[in-house]
Amino acid sequence: MLYKYRFLLWALLFTLATYGQGETSNWYFGNGAGITFNNDGTVTPLTNGRLDTFEGCASISDAAGNLILYTDGIRVFDRNHNIMQNGNNLYGDPSSTQSAIIVEKPDDPNILYIFTVDTKTFEEDPDRGFNYSVVDLSLNGGNGAITQKNINLLADCSEKISAVVKDCFDKSIWVVTLGFDSDQSTSFDAYYAYEVSNLGVNPTPVKSTFADLEILDPRGYLKFSPDGSILAAAHAFSGLHLYDFDTNTGIVSNPQIIEISDENTSSYGIEFSPNQQFFYVLSSGIPDPDVPQDPSSSLLQYDLTAADISSSELVLDKRSIFRGALQLGQNGKIYRTIAESYLRGTPYLGVIENPNEAGNAANYVHNAIFLNNRNATQGLPPFIQSFFDRIDLVRNPDGTTSSSLSICDGEQFTLEGDNVPNATYVWEKDGVVLPNTGHTITIDPASIADSGRYSLEITPNDPGECPIVGEAFISVNPLPTAQPLLLVQCDAASTNSTDGLTSFNLEQAILDDAYTYFFYESLIDLTSDNPIPNPVGYTNTNAFDQTIYYKIVDNNGCEDFEELQLRVRSIVLTDGERSFYACDDNPNNQLLEGIFDLDDIIQSNYPNQDVNLYASLEDASLEQNPLSGMYLTQSTSIFARVEENNECEDVDMLNLVVNPTPELSFESEFIWCTDGQPLIITAPNGYDQYRWYHETENGIQEIGNQQEVPISALGNYVLEVGYTYTNADGTFECFNETGFEVLPSNRAILENIRVEDISDNNIVEVFVSGDGDYEYSVDGINYQDSPLFENIAPGFVTVAVRDKNGCGISKKMISVIGYPKFFTPNGDNYNDTWQILGVDSQFQPESLIQIFDRYGRLMAQISPTTTGWDGTFNNAELPASDYWFKVSLEDGRIFKGHFTLKR
Known part of the structure; x- marks a missing residue:
């Protein structure tokens, strides 16, 4: 069996009177993000953190859950979020996967060791390897100070670090990192385990070498199982490994390769379930995790009890996000960072709610914890994994266990530890010893005051056996309060509006979306939990007035019930009480559709009233699919439901009439001979109204309202044509418009004529100016676009330049000199x-x-x-x-x- 309960919580190593995982209560990470764990197992975001790290970070609190310090591996912040005295320039790196881990000195709670790992992020960046610094909390008024800094243990190492307690009698801690066996090593091939005892840090490590594993990538997390028997290493592109770890000797052995079959094969974040049966991996699949392009990440679960662990792989989540960390919390849940890229995080954490469960029963919830707009990036703080070595005290009905329970006020709960013959049982709630001395404790009924952290220490009669510690986080939630409700329906949808029977949308009685509502026809149905199967479209069985019942259930499963009174109001629906008009939205297609501003219809015709519009009488009756905004439709009828205090007062039928909009085909350009008379433009026949506009620097000016218009200025113009409709509601007009441009043209001005004569090839070239489009001739008959003529016979020639737009011809006679042969x-x-x-x-x-x-x-x-x-x-x-x-x-x-x- 790969998991066992044999290590005492870290706090118990210092005093058996102190319980819990208070050391893991406060996490700081990312861009000023943080969370704190409450005694009832809930989590509260923190916004007072000062970290700004892409990856590595570490935090530590005292046994009571009070913050001591946190770091990004370079800067150390004290409990007041100030940089600790001498707390700069540690040899960690926020770009390391795990830049630091914090370990208390056994038997001396005032001394802490901050172990750091460095990484090389660019060519000139020094790689300072594996170091530790010493914190003395007795200095600086209890805020602590760094007394020794950057004591080197390894010249070079990977980005990994993890720690675990040696055993429950020896108070030492193993701190482990991955490095090189020698200067000749070409890959990471040796694990170094350093023992931290009451004498301090032993600089001589226990080294375990694995030259045949070809570990080239330094990235990814290193993590112990809570009992310390397994060491897991995510090596990014170099694979995923599990090892046996001997907590007595510090030796790492028996490597086992986990083959990731999912397409995202680069392992990064890893974590064990509290019962150590399941192993979770966050893997990514982009070519290089440092290049934030097209990221993809998968959350994988493996069963460590399976004969073939790799084949037990299950994908719990896969989406287009960047790699991230996994970290077990003191409430037994596993938290996941959510980043969009290496440089950009998000203000959320994901949560595996039930990590002791297989497959989807583990219940991964994405974006579960909102960090109050402080971004998580890729890293979460690592801790001594022995903090999480405890038994679950909540026994679930299916035989599984968990460390947290959420119940409702008035319910009962039982907590249960292992039944060890002749053992001593000490129960606490929030640090206060309870009178119960057995292996179970029952609270019946439970009240809000019973919420909190329950701890159990089981001390076997045999002094050679380790004590067993269990914890449970109990949240007793208040009951919601249901109120008597009234739902009044207008009987407009039925064929007989006077029989008092009609369809109700019972969901319209829902006043608070925070609750789930269930509806029942009778108290018997309520008691037997036989809800109305379709609350939308329910028809009352008692005419005009009927009492049914509803139940509300909150997110915690707590519930209350009350009466729901149904009342029917008979109304007379008048056909076409009001009409509204629109013009065809697109006169060039075959559909006669117009756009109606429904919000304006409500505001103009139902001021200060609670009104919704619907496409059908059934929708109006059931209050489903309401219409709003700009509504595109053919001519039709819609229905206005008028309410007051959620009670139906009336239903009106509204006619929406779509009138044809004129089709308009018109030239986009006209040519005006600027040296002639004004241009007369004529619009097409068949319209009721004509309007002409000129777009000028001073705005749009109307220049005519007849079918013809004279134009004597260049520029952009608009023609608007319209149909006029007269009905009982008055006059309604539909217009269409098109733009056109008036461009200039005129007769050419002959600026110069170049003649090259008295040669075998006489040449004439014409130079002109003007706004026209010109063509040229030397015989008055044949014209060409080019102003250049060759092989002109000697004599007298009349050069002609003609405007193609019809604005006239300019002529000039020239002589081409030559002689007869x-x-x-x-x-x-x-x-x-x-x-x-x-x-x-x-x-x-x-x-x-x-x-x-x-x-x-x-x-x-x-x-x-x-x-x-x-x-x-x-x-x-x-x-x-x-x-x-x-x-x-x-x-x-x-x-x-x-x-x-x-x-």
């Missing part, structure tokens, strides 16, 4: 003269043209204003030949060339 002066009136092209009396008339024969003699000198040279010299025809020319243009250009005279 030959001429034939034969009198046929075709090519009879030779003249420079592109110059005339209008274009460069002062230009000079000279013609030479092949010997350079001047044959003629002509003006561009004439018809040209006729091929004669001194009125005599010259022979066919090549002739040369020189042109001096009026613009200063000079060019030469030759041509042929043909006969």
